[in-house]
Amino acid sequence: MAAGTLEVAMSRSTAQEIAAEDFSAVVTKHRPQIFRFLLSSTRDVDLAETLTQECLLKAHRNWASFRGESSAMTWLMRIAINLQKDHWRNRRMQFWRKTQVNSVELDEASDWLPSGESSVEQQLLARERVAQVSKAVEKLSERQRTVFLLRYVEERELCEIAQMTGLSEGTVKAHLSRALTRVRAELGGKR
Amino acid sequence: MSIKDKTHGETGAEDEMTPDLELALREFRQSVHAWSEAAMNRPRLAVPPRRRLWRLAAGWALSGLLIVGGLSAGVFERHRQQVTIAQARMAEHERLAAEQRLQQARLSDEDLLAKVDVDVSQAVPSAMEPLAQLMAEDESK
Numbered sequence: 001m002a003a004g005t006l007e008v009a010m011s012r013s014t015a016q017e018i019a020a021e022d023f024s025a026v027v028t029k030h031r032p033q034i035f036r037f038l039l040s041s042t043r044d045v046d047l048a049e050t051l052t053q054e055c056l057l058k059a060h061r062n063w064a065s066f067r068g069e070s071s072a073m074t075w076l077m078r079i080a081i082n083l084q085k086d087h088w089r090n091r092r093m094q095f096w097r098k099t100q101v102n103s104v105e106l107d108e109a110s111d112w113l114p115s116g117e118s119s120v121e122q123q124l125l126a127r128e129r130v131a132q133v134s135k136a137v138e139k140l141s142e143r144q145r146t147v148f149l150l151r152y153v154e155e156r157e158l159c160e161i162a163q164m165t166g167l168s169e170g171t172v173k174a175h176l177s178r179a180l181t182r183v184r185a186e187l188g189g190k191r
Numbered sequence: 192m193s194i195k196d197k198t199h200g201e202t203g204a205e206d207e208m209t210p211d212l213e214l215a216l217r218e219f220r221q222s223v224h225a226w227s228e229a230a231m232n233r234p235r236l237a238v239p240p241r242r243r244l245w246r247l248a249a250g251w252a253l254s255g256l257l258i259v260g261g262l263s264a265g266v267f268e269r270h271r272q273q274v275t276i277a278q279a280r281m282a283e284h285e286r287l288a289a290e291q292r293l294q295q296a297r298l299s300d301e302d303l304l305a306k307v308d309v310d311v312s313q314a315v316p317s318a319m320e321p322l323a324q325l326m327a328e329d330e331s332k
Contacts, residue, residue, distance in 0.1 A: 032227065032228075039223070040223045040227070129214070129215040130219050132215065134219070184212055187215055
């Protein structure tokens with residue numbers, strides 16, 4: 001009930017905001033997040049870039065029909081999730097195609113750990129932890145992965161994730177819980 | 192501020208989040224953010240159109256060469272097979288002709304011998320017949 005009232009209030013304010021915003025400003029603002037989500041999901045820089053471009057192109061074509069019922073970010077992310085789904089579906093159909101030409105090795109994401117001020121040993125441990133989480137995320141189902149990444153990489157609220165994925169909050173919670181259990185098991189199992 | 196603090200543990204699983212798990216998730220988030228930022232800011236190599244055109248032309252030329260090569264090899268192979276078949280046929284033909292000639296020669300020899308035999312037998316005078324019979328008997332023994 002409270003979430004519904006919040007949504008209505010949010011959508012009214014965002015509708016006014018969006019009306020005033022130029023599409024290019026929206027792109028400039030949200031493109032890095034869309035790209036980041038697609039990169040973490042596909043683990044392929046070129047593919048993430050292509051899907052980001054497609055997402056923005058699709059958004060541009062439908063910009064006039066965007067009524068601002070949700071935030072621009074939610075709308076864009078929803079398009080990105082659908083594009084990503086389509087991509088995996090197409091890849092499953094085209095099973096003879098070579099798998100991800102530019103896909104990174106499992107632990108490549110861990111190479112990008114910001115060094116900070118920690119010691120070499122701490123950095124190595126952190127890298128190992130990141131690799132373990134990456135491995136666990138890789139094993140998740142498509143839906144669990146999407147929900148997990150939106151929650152723990154994009155730091156989105158559950159209601160936002162529900163809007164982005166088109167799932168109910170309860171389903172989002174269930175997926176998140178299962179994903180977290182698997183990540184925990186991966187981390188626990190390696191120690 | 193952790194996700195758990197921020198959202199007051201919205202899911203049951205987040206309530207059970209251990210410091211280790213929270214740390215791992217934070218590091219994972221940081222690594223993805225850093226990776227994404229680096230990927231977005233990476234220098235992009237634009238291929239000049241002329242080079243692309245040259246590559247396209249080279250590709251087409253190579254494809255053409257391969258097709259022509261393949262066809263030539265096919266034609267050559269077919270020709271070689273035809274020559275081999277013709278040679279085999281000719282050899283078979285020659286062998287048959289030789290066999291026929293040999294058979295004919297053999298037959299003519301036998302005919303000649305038979306004729307000679309008949310002539311010789313007819314040429315023996317009747318007075319010598321008992322002697323010829325005796326010779327025949329000796330040969331048979």
